[in-house]
Amino acid sequence: xxxxxxxxxxxxxxxxxxxxxxxxxxxxxxxxxxxxxxxxxxxxxxxxxxxxxxxxxxxxxxxxxxxxxxxxxxxxxxxxxxxxxxxxxxxxxxxxxxxxxxxxxxxxxxxxxxxxxxxxxxxxxxxxxxxxxxxxxxxxxxxxxxxxxxxxxxxxxxxxxxxxxxxxxxxxxxxxxxxxxxxxxxxxxxxxxxxxxxxxxxxxxxxxxxxxxxxxxxxxxxxxxxxxxxxxxxxxxxxxxxxxxxxxxxxxxxxxxxxxxxxxxxxxxxxxxxxxxxxxxxxxxxxxxxxxxxxxxxxxxxxxxxxxxxxxxxxxxxxxxxxxxxxxxxxxxxxxxxxxxxxxxxxxxxxxxxxxxxxxxxxxxxxxxxxxxxxxxxxxxxxxxxxx
Numbered sequence: 001x002x003x004x005x006x007x008x009x010x011x012x013x014x015x016x017x018x019x020x021x022x023x024x025x026x027x028x029x030x031x032x033x034x035x036x037x038x039x040x041x042x043x044x045x046x047x048x049x050x051x052x053x054x055x056x057x058x059x060x061x062x063x064x065x066x067x068x069x070x071x072x073x074x075x076x077x078x079x080x081x082x083x084x085x086x087x088x089x090x091x092x093x094x095x096x097x098x099x100x101x102x103x104x105x106x107x108x109x110x111x112x113x114x115x116x117x118x119x120x121x122x123x124x125x126x127x128x129x130x131x132x133x134x135x136x137x138x139x140x141x142x143x144x145x146x147x148x149x150x151x152x153x154x155x156x157x158x159x160x161x162x163x164x165x166x167x168x169x170x171x172x173x174x175x176x177x178x179x180x181x182x183x184x185x186x187x188x189x190x191x192x193x194x195x196x197x198x199x200x201x202x203x204x205x206x207x208x209x210x211x212x213x214x215x216x217x218x219x220x221x222x223x224x225x226x227x228x229x230x231x232x233x234x235x236x237x238x239x240x241x242x243x244x245x246x247x248x249x250x251x252x253x254x255x256x257x258x259x260x261x262x263x264x265x266x267x268x269x270x271x272x273x274x275x276x277x278x279x280x281x282x283x284x285x286x287x288x289x290x291x292x293x294x295x296x297x298x299x300x301x302x303x304x305x306x307x308x309x310x311x312x313x314x315x316x317x318x319x320x321x322x323x324x325x326x327x328x329x330x331x332x333x334x335x336x337x338x339x340x341x342x343x344x345x346x347x348x349x350x351x352x353x354x355x356x357x358x359x360x361x362x363x364x365x366x367x368x369x370x371x372x373x374x375x376x377x378x379x380x381x382x383x384x385x386x387x388x
Contacts, residue, residue, distance in 0.1 A: 009046065009057045012039070016061055017112050020068045040065055059095065060108045066092040230329045231377055232305065234260040234297075236288050237336045238366055241266060245275025246367040247334075252279035254378045260286045260296075293333075297348045300331050307331045309349035310373055311341045312363070316354040319373065324380050332377070334370050338363075 019028035032039070039061075046058035066088060095101050233256055235247050244261055251259045259280075264287040266272050267280050288296045297307050306325045310332065324330055333349060335341035340363075346352070355364065355372055363369070 005046065005049075006051070006054050006057070009043070009054060009061065012043065012061055013057050013108075013112050016064050017109070020064060022113065036065060056104060056108060059101070060105060060112070062091065063095040063101075063105055067096065229255055229257060229378065229381055230305075230327070231256040231374065232258045232260060232300070232331045233370060233374065234288070234293070234331055234333045235366075235370070236260055236262040236290050236293055237341070238262075238334055240337055241269050241271045242275050243337065243365065243367040245272040247370050248272070248276040248283060248285065249279045250367070250371045250374055252276075252283040254374050256283070256374060258284045258286055260288050262289050263287060293345060294348055297331065297333065297345070301350070303329075305329045305331045306351070307333060307349045309333045309335070309341050309346060309352045310354070310369055311335055311346065311352045312354045313346065313352045316352040319353050319355050319376055322351075322353050322376075324377050326384065328381055330377060332370070332373060334366055337366050 015028075016032070019025065019032060043058050043061050043065075046054055047062060049055045049058065095105070231251075231254075233247060233251050235244060238244055238247070239262070244266060248259055250256075264285060267285060301307055304327070306329060308324075308330055333341060333345065341349075353373065355369060357364075364372075
């Protein structure tokens with residue numbers, strides 16, 4: 001892979017420069033002489049690599065090898081035949097005399113000579129700063145790697161720790177969140193300028209004895225004592241897969257009780273899976289085709305639900321002034337992208353709510369609108385719990 005090759009060639013650059021030019025120690029020079037041909041034959045093809053940084057760094061290494069260890073680079077079976085010698089001479093002449101190559105070499109030489117790993121790659125800098133010495137090579141930050149390692153260590157630690165004395169999933173999630181905050185305080189102390197992520201994946205990191213549940217995690221989630229809402233989000237009129245995937249993810253994150261779509265076959269769509277992060281594994285998803293929506297909404301009203309349409313109408317209520325029903329039993333109906341809720345269904349809803357807008361465009365994306373309304377619902381539910 002180009003990224004891995006770039007990492008390797010940077011190490012070679014540094015080693016060759018410091019061991020042959022800046023600080024040539026006999027043992028290092030002897031080692032390079034012994035492996036000069038292997039190094040030469042490995043790096044030479046990379047001089048024509050399509051990745052710019054990899055190509056330039058390889059040319060730099062070859063230039064130094066031809067300039068310092070030319071006699072140690074032999075052809076097949078260790079022979080200095082005429083053909084191979086001519087090839088080396090041509091490369092050496094080109095790399096050392098071509099004006100553009102010389103200019104490139106000087107630029108790279110100045111850069112590699114300025115790098116001091118003992119100063120750049122300290123623990124403090126690796127943790128606090130986002131290391132990017134080359135501007136291209138380190139696509140994954142060291143902080144991300146450290147977070148992954150610490151997460152794995154903490155999972156193993158908690159598996160045998162008293163944090164897991166309460167085995168309910170909701171308690172484990174709370175314990176995990178508190179433990180991460182405590183860990184952050186342990187590392188940070190009173191340093192007010194530190195900010196440490198406490199983001200968590202509630203189900204992938206809970207107690208190991210729950211990891212076998214797989215697709216059966218959904219029933220476990222529904223049995224949780226901390227069920228947050230009786231919110232049902234109806235997206236049967238939404239037909240764009242990315243929007244449906246985003247809504248599924250939003251509903252799962254905010255603990256909606258159910259998501260309704262037009263066709264459950266969409267759950268197998270690769271785009272839906274990618275956008276939703278397979279949230280349907282933990283969220284109840286039902287199928288109601290658009291032609292059956294009126295019957296479905298009427299039935300939900302008989303079950304005690306309040307049907308709320310997200311739509312701009314002559315009688316819509318501003319979301320900032322709307323109070324959701326105290327019992328929390330709400331069906332949120334979303335409209336067709338760019339068109340909204342059909343008139344045949346508007347007469348079925350109990351209330352219409354709209355999000356205040358201050359820009360030029362007429363409406364928000366349906367996923368964004370739905371997410372805003374779901375969050376407002378959850379916020380009011382949390383406030384009611386606080387007041388109890």
